[in-house]
Amino acid sequence: MSELLTVDEALALVTAEARSLEPRRVALKTALGCLLAEEAVSDVDSPPHDKAMMDGFAVVASDTSAEREVVETVMAGAVPTVALGPGQATRIMTGAPLPAGADAVIPVERSETLGEGRVRFLGPTIAAGKHVMRRGESVAAGDVVVAEGARVRPIEIAVLAEAGCAEPSVVPAPRVAVLSTGDELVGADQKPRAGQIRNSNGPMLVAAVRDAGATPLDLGAAVDTPQALRLALGAGLARADVLLLSGGVSAGDKDLVPGLLAELGVRKVFHKVAVKPGKPLWFGVRDASENDPSGAGHRCWVFGLPGNPVSSLVGFSLFVRPLLAALGGAPFVQPATAPVRLARAFSQPPGRETYLPARVDAGVAQVLPWRGSADIAALAGANALLRVPAAGGEFAAGQQLDALLI
Ligand SMILES: Nc1nc2c(c(=O)[nH]1)N[C@H]1C(S)=C(S)[C@@H](COP(=O)(O)OP(=O)(O)OC[C@H]3O[C@@H](n4cnc5c(N)ncnc54)[C@H](O)[C@@H]3O)O[C@H]1N2
Numbered sequence: 047m048s049e050l051l052t053v054d055e056a057l058a059l060v061t062a063e064a065r066s067l068e069p070r071r072v073a074l075k076t077a078l079g080c081l082l083a084e085e086a087v088s089d090v091d092s093p094p095h096d097k098a099m100m101d102g103f104a105v106v107a108s109d110t111s112a113e114r115e116v117v118e119t120v121m122a123g124a125v126p127t128v129a130l131g132p133g134q135a136t137r138i139m140t141g142a143p144l145p146a147g148a149d150a151v152i153p154v155e156r157s158e159t160l161g162e163g164r165v166r167f168l169g170p171t172i173a174a175g176k177h178v179m180r181r182g183e184s185v186a187a188g189d190v191v192v193a194e195g196a197r198v199r200p201i202e203i204a205v206l207a208e209a210g211c212a213e214p215s216v217v218p219a220p221r222v223a224v225l226s227t228g229d230e231l232v233g234a235d236q237k238p239r240a241g242q243i244r245n246s247n248g249p250m251l252v253a254a255v256r257d258a259g260a261t262p263l264d265l266g267a268a269v270d271t272p273q274a275l276r277l278a279l280g281a282g283l284a285r286a287d288v289l290l291l292s293g294g295v296s297a298g299d300k301d302l303v304p305g306l307l308a309e310l311g312v313r314k315v316f317h318k319v320a321v322k323p324g325k326p327l328w329f330g331v332r333d334a335s336e337n338d339p340s341g342a343g344h345r346c347w348v349f350g351l352p353g354n355p356v357s358s359l360v361g362f363s364l365f366v367r368p369l370l371a372a373l374g375g376a377p378f379v380q381p382a383t384a385p386v387r388l389a390r391a392f393s394q395p396p397g398r399e400t401y402l403p404a405r406v407d408a409g410v411a412q413v414l415p416w417r418g419s420a421d422i423a424a425l426a427g428a429n430a431l432l433r434v435p436a437a438g439g440e441f442a443a444g445q446q447l448d449a450l451l452i
């Protein structure tokens with residue numbers, strides 16, 4: 047047991063292997079959640095013209111004529127053709143460019159149409175600039191509109207669109223292949239026969255990848271034969287930045303994964319961590335190379351997550367999710383934890399660092415009844431995994447521990 051890596055030691059090894067993915071240009075609509083790899087510069091003024099901010103009449107503010115001649119109507123998208131003189135007004139719609147000479151807009155609610163193309167305005171005179179947004183008032187061509195390193199949220203998508211950045215350079219979302227292994231697995235839509243179970247890890251990990259802002263590539267399930275596994279592992283290594291495997295990493299007769307990964311050029315970084323559940327976790331890296339057997343040549347990070355679903359979830363939350371954030375350009379982040387207070391006393395024998403399913407409300411953690419690493423059903427209402435240090439001990443109600451947020 048003492049030879050096993052601690053969680054912190056294993057995290058340090060993952061951190062040492064982590065690096066941000068190479069920036070590349072992506073279609074704007076797929077940039078959501080990514081880090082911008084270069085500052086975005088606008089190629090236009092915004093607004094592109096002095097624009098009406100109300101439906102109404104463009105006027106010369108200093109003109110005090112009681113009645114005006116309406117010289118034309120300008121809709122948004124159109125261009126005015128008549129310069130305004132004294133005693134004149136242009137009917138104008140919100141967003142349309144102001145005609146030359148005009149410097150204010152009187153809202154339609156403050157007008158009275160007199161017929162024969164004439165209009166009278168009600169109420170006080172209007173100040174120059176009223177209900178008008180000047181050309182370039184928001185952004186001037188050449189302005190930096192989003193800084194390098196900013197996270198692209200829906201707001202930044204709008205700003206980039208306005209600035210004409212249709213293909214921004216971003217640190218891309220990692221592509222993550224998910225492969226479940228095991229002869230016993232059937233799909234959620236199938237009735238398991240004797241000896242079979244449904245594949246719950248595959249759908250969980252695909253969803254967890256998506257939830258982490260990465261792009262999942264669902265490779266389904268492979269049976270435990272060297273041929274089937276070699277083919278599926280090769281596909282994952284060729285097509286993804288990260289390959290997530292579930293099952294086949296402990297000590298069973300059919301735990302073929304570590305040997306096959308070595309054969310495919312994946313360098314083992316560690317196997318087994320002092321954590322409960324999740325001990326048999328395997329981590330390795332296929333280094334970037336021009337002559338790798340898959341022909342892809344890019345670096346690929348590989349996790350063999352233990353087959354038991356709760357063990358897989360713990361491995362994902364502790365190691366995979368932080369690595370995905372780092373590949374996406376964030377400084378290496380530790381797993382998301384929060385201090386919580388225990389609702390009830392409990393005791394835990396010494397052993398591995400342990401993660402107990404818990405429900406945290408207003409900072410108070412209830413440990414949930416749980417039948418071990420195969421009992422994912424017990425976690426259906428859980429929102430945290432309570433971290434119990436390896437030394438174990440007696441924990442009093444109200445005592446503070448850390449919880450991993452899931
Ligand atoms: N002699 C030893 N036996 C085991 C050890 C060990 O160190 N020495 N470790 C135990 C621990 S801890 C775990 S966790 C499991 C992990 O084993 P594997 O990663 O090799 O996974 P499998 O043996 O393939 O499966 C374990 C368990 O999980 C079920 N499973 C597998 N895949 C899925 C899936 N996609 N969806 C749902 N459930 C899945 C599988 O049917 C098994 O019941 O090993 C212990 N044994």
Ligand code: MOO
Nearest residue numbers: 323324325357419
């Ligand atoms: O660590 Mo295993 O993951 O205890 O079930």
